[in-house]
Amino acid sequence: xxxxxxxxxxxxxxxxxxxxxxxxxxxxxxxxxxxxxxxxxxxxxxxxxxxxxxxxxxxxxxxxxxxxxxxxxxxxxxxxxxxxxxxxxxxxxxxxxxxxxxxxxxxxxxxxxxx
Amino acid sequence: xxxxxxxxxxxxxxxxxxxxxxxxxxxxxxxxxxxxxxxxxxxxxxxxxxxxxxxxxxxxxxxxxxxxxxxxxxxxxxxxxxxxxxxxxxxxxxxxxxxxxxxxxxxxx
Numbered sequence: 001x002x003x004x005x006x007x008x009x010x011x012x013x014x015x016x017x018x019x020x021x022x023x024x025x026x027x028x029x030x031x032x033x034x035x036x037x038x039x040x041x042x043x044x045x046x047x048x049x050x051x052x053x054x055x056x057x058x059x060x061x062x063x064x065x066x067x068x069x070x071x072x073x074x075x076x077x078x079x080x081x082x083x084x085x086x087x088x089x090x091x092x093x094x095x096x097x098x099x100x101x102x103x104x105x106x107x108x109x110x111x112x113x114x115x
Numbered sequence: 116x117x118x119x120x121x122x123x124x125x126x127x128x129x130x131x132x133x134x135x136x137x138x139x140x141x142x143x144x145x146x147x148x149x150x151x152x153x154x155x156x157x158x159x160x161x162x163x164x165x166x167x168x169x170x171x172x173x174x175x176x177x178x179x180x181x182x183x184x185x186x187x188x189x190x191x192x193x194x195x196x197x198x199x200x201x202x203x204x205x206x207x208x209x210x211x212x213x214x215x216x217x218x219x220x221x222x223x224x
Contacts, residue, residue, distance in 0.1 A: 004157075006157075033210075033212070035212075040216070041216055041217075042119070042203050042205075042214030042215050042216050042217055043158070043203075043212075043214050044214075045211045045212060045213070048210045048211075055210055056209060056210030056211060058211060090157055090158065092158075092212075102145075102146045102163060102165075102207070103160060103163070104148075104160065104212065105160060106150070106157040106158040106159070106160075107157050108156055108157040109156075109157045
């Protein structure tokens with residue numbers, strides 16, 4: 001069984017640029033969530049996708065957007081990058097609508113630095 | 116600010132028990148979780164407990180839940196140096212998962 005994978009592992013961008021982060025869900029998982037983890041803090045929920053539709057959103061502005069594809073892989077897009085967007089971005093997946101839907105597994109994260 | 120609160124640091128000797136405490140705010144939380152994060156890595160799911168349970172034991176890990184006080188704890192028996200990491204408590208509410216700021220556990224030989 002393949003775990004959650006994310007790419008790239010590290011990324012450096014300049015303020016005002018746009019970035020796309022990618023995630024492959026664990027095999028058999030149909031739900032993906034994205035989190036932002038600033039240094040020294042816990043992860044903050046950005047949004048969740050289920051069956052290619054946004055299925056819940058945290059307190060993040062519209063310049064944070066996402067996609068989920070038919071194979072359940074996912075992208076996080078951030079436009080007009082700001083310095084405060086520097087963080088570890090975590091993707092997590094789970095299988096909704098089964099007995100194990102409470103088990104959510106995280107990828108290793110993408111470390112984004114905005115200069 | 117965080118809705119889920121944890122103490123920031125805990126230091127124990129190898130072989131002792133560690134107890135990490137957490138308080139949460141949402142009484143409608145269905146599941147409560149403990150995750151472990153090692154330096155430079157993602158979050159590893161350690162264990163979770165359904166909100167109608169008081170206790171769950173899984174090998175060296177014991178989770179205690181006091182729903183009345185909204186208090187969750189994680190006890191690690193026979194703590195090893197490999198247990199040194201940051202431990203996050205989290206509550207699930209609808210499609211959201213809210214995390215505490217994490218407790219950094221240091222295990223001294």
